Amino acid sequence: MTDPTSPRAQPPALPQDLKMRRRQAFLLLATIVAVGAACWAAYTFVFSGNSESTDDAYVSGDVVQITSEAPGNVIALHADDTQLVRAGEKLIDLDPADAQIAMSSAEAGLARSVRDVKALEAQADQLRDLIEAREADVKRAQEDTRRRAALIATGAISREDFAHAQDSSAAQLAGLAAARAELEQTLAKLGNTPISANPDVLSAAARLRNAALALRRASISTPVDGIVAKRSVQVGQHVESGSPLMAVVPLDSVWIDANFKEVQLQRMRVGQKATITSDIYGGKVVYHGSVAGVAAGSGNAFALLPSQNATGNWIKIVQRVPVRILLDAADLKAHPLRIGLSTVVNVDVSDASGLLVTANVRSQPFPSKASAGDDPAVSALISRIIADNGGQTQMAVAGMH
Numbered sequence: 001m002t003d004p005t006s007p008r009a010q011p012p013a014l015p016q017d018l019k020m021r022r023r024q025a026f027l028l029l030a031t032i033v034a035v036g037a038a039c040w041a042a043y044t045f046v047f048s049g050n051s052e053s054t055d056d057a058y059v060s061g062d063v064v065q066i067t068s069e070a071p072g073n074v075i076a077l078h079a080d081d082t083q084l085v086r087a088g089e090k091l092i093d094l095d096p097a098d099a100q101i102a103m104s105s106a107e108a109g110l111a112r113s114v115r116d117v118k119a120l121e122a123q124a125d126q127l128r129d130l131i132e133a134r135e136a137d138v139k140r141a142q143e144d145t146r147r148r149a150a151l152i153a154t155g156a157i158s159r160e161d162f163a164h165a166q167d168s169s170a171a172q173l174a175g176l177a178a179a180r181a182e183l184e185q186t187l188a189k190l191g192n193t194p195i196s197a198n199p200d201v202l203s204a205a206a207r208l209r210n211a212a213l214a215l216r217r218a219s220i221s222t223p224v225d226g227i228v229a230k231r232s233v234q235v236g237q238h239v240e241s242g243s244p245l246m247a248v249v250p251l252d253s254v255w256i257d258a259n260f261k262e263v264q265l266q267r268m269r270v271g272q273k274a275t276i277t278s279d280i281y282g283g284k285v286v287y288h289g290s291v292a293g294v295a296a297g298s299g300n301a302f303a304l305l306p307s308q309n310a311t312g313n314w315i316k317i318v319q320r321v322p323v324r325i326l327l328d329a330a331d332l333k334a335h336p337l338r339i340g341l342s343t344v345v346n347v348d349v350s351d352a353s354g355l356l357v358t359a360n361v362r363s364q365p366f367p368s369k370a371s372a373g374d375d376p377a378v379s380a381l382i383s384r385i386i387a388d389n390g391g392q393t394q395m396a397v398a399g400m401h
Contacts, residue, residue, distance in 0.1 A: 066247060096215055131180055258343075274291060
């Protein structure tokens with residue numbers, strides 16, 4: 001059995017230079033840890049106090065509802081979920097049969113109104129000729145009455161003949177007054193306006209425009225560029241006016257709704273710069289944006305069933321307030337986002353001189369289809385119908401809009 005105190009039982013002693021190298025390595029490691037901790041503390045003290053961050057942030061955007069403006073049966077679908085569509089592109093076709101019949105009826109009604117006005121003009125001309133003839137008859141009757149009045153004293157004619165002459169003169173005067181009254185009534189219907197500005201013609205033209213609008217609404221198109229979502233309509237389905245059929249989401253104008261704790265809002269102002277990363281792309285893709293505004297209340301205040309803190313035991317819960325962050329358009333174009341995606345938002349609050357509430361109204365009007373009153377094709381159709389039925393070549397169609 002070997003004696004543990006013997007020189008062979010003890011481990012060999014480490015060389016002096018190896019001990020020195022180990023001591024230096026431990027010292028270097030301790031120095032690196034100390035410097036790292038100091039740098040982290042300095043960064044937290046200097047920079048962390050000038051920024052606020054949250055990972056309770058999600059992509060939001062406009063969801064443009066596509067609805068039917070007129071009832072009808074769906075005969076064709078031209079877009080489906082996840083499909084990219086451009087503004088003005090056709091999405092849905094409704095059966096246009098009823099609208100086409102209404103359009104034909106409105107065209108006939110306009111032609112009939114124009115012809116009625118032309119008939120009134122012809123009637124007015126006839127009444128003018130009748131008045132001239134009645135005036136001549138009245139003049140002859142009055143002359144005959146005056147001659148008979150001179151002869152009655154001599155006994156050349158009887159008083160009965162004189163009375164008949166007076167009655168004839170009175171009848172001619174009454175006929176002249178009736179013709180003049182009828183002419184005034186006809187001229188009142190015509191008015192001092194051309195055919196195109198006649199009230200009956202204007203009313204018929206409005207009915208034609210309404211029919212043209214109903215025919216146009218049989219074809220439903222998208223007002224914006226975007227991705228189709230939430231399609232619920234099927235071919236053959238009967239839809240009512242106002243029924244939601246699908247949605248179009250313009251992904252080039254999405255924003256971030258970041259829910260910050262109430263203790264983080266002290267120095268948050270409109271216009272402050274923000275950086276955003278999304279879970280879909282990771283930390284390598286950084287979006288740039290700015291604070292557009294702070295919501296008017298916490299999420300709990302606008303919840304469908306807000307908590308009632310006045311009952312039972314109360315536990316304070318830190319509330320979160322939505323802050324809207326607008327994104328840089330170039331960043332969105334390079335790396336598109338989808339509504340509802342999770343993000344991490346960091347806002348630089350070093351400059352707190354801005355407003356807490358935005359003074360600018362976010363306005364993004366979507367282009368809409370022109371009304372029938374602005375449709376050159378409908379205006380041209382009305383002009384042609386009036387010209388064909390009224391004998392006029394130049395019509396003040398602009399006055400009918």
